[in-house]
């Protein structure tokens with residue numbers, strides 16, 4: 552049976568990848584993207600799908616209740632995949648209020664629109680579902696040797712970003728419990744891959760190296776993150792949406808814990824290797840040290856650590872593995888190689 556999906560934040564990194572993933576696999580489904588196009592949104596990510604009539608794009612804010620209600624009704628939406636958010640921890644430290652507005656109030660507005668439309672005839676519309684794309688950062692920080700976060704780990708957000716996402720999760724849970732909505736949540740670990748805005752570690756390291764700019768690494772670079780290729784995350788959401796119709800939480804991770812500094816060295820080595828084997832790259836990216844045979848790692852610069860920087864995140868994905876058969880397909884090595892190759896091939900996207 553075909554579906555009608557509304558993907559909030561679909562011009563962003565994960566939302567954009569999810570839109571491509573879904574359109575490729577489910578050609579009969581209707582796909583609507585609602586995005587405010589903040590600094591993190593890029594319509595170029597969806598250009599071919601919008602121009603080809605495959606995706607309907609609505610430029611707007613998730614806080615705009617009448618707009619969201621109208622979209623839900625007009626397109627008979629039965630599935631909301633909620634990706635829209637303010638997502639950069641550093642920005643949440645300088646301006647937490649934007650995170651409350653979008654992540655907390657915006658999530659509640661989206662839930663409220665779904666409640667109004669999907670209970671319109673007195674009972675929950677059969678098959679309808681709200682899915683919140685959340686983060687492992689709601690659980691706080693781990694010490695080396697601690698077991699990874701499970702779905703029953705106490706929520707203990709440390710940054711304003713994590714606090715706003717935890718708050719959004721609470722509203723999702725409360726709407727499911729109070730009104731009987733079907734609303735699921737996935738807590739994902741650090742994603743990376745195509746269409747990633749170059750303010751996060753991996754795209755920033757690649758783009759800065761290609762432009763011959765320093766690659767900033769916070770503190771000692773020994774922070775540990777659990778890395779997941781974004782397509783694996785999309786596949787996990789797909790399994791959830793096609794899984795049992797229930798309000799449930801899943802942790803989703805790549806089973807790939809690595810230190811930030813080693814990720815940056817890995818990326819630099821990949822770039823060095825690509826330039827060594829493809830002379831044309833030196834003519835396209837003349838400022839990259841690899842164009843002159845110099846290691847990209849020479850650009851690494853340690854900078855003051857972020858206040859309250861969490862030391863380690865890691866999620867235990869055994870619930871989604873056992874119930875839905877999820878396993879990440881990409882290893883860190885294969886995922887980083889695909890990512891580097893995508894940024895090399897798509898400089899028009901990131902040089903906008």
Ligand code: NAD
Nearest residue numbers: 560562563564565586587588589591592612613635636742
């Ligand atoms: P992103 O910053 O790349 O994209 C966010 C998108 O939301 C942008 O297109 C932006 O324009 C849009 N947006 C922001 N405010 C909006 C508003 N008020 N109304 C409508 N659209 C708005 O984010 P991302 O990295 O793709 O993250 C997507 C979701 O996944 C977020 O909820 C984030 O918390 C979660 N998440 C991200 C990661 C990660 O590693 N990137 C990991 C776990 C969870």
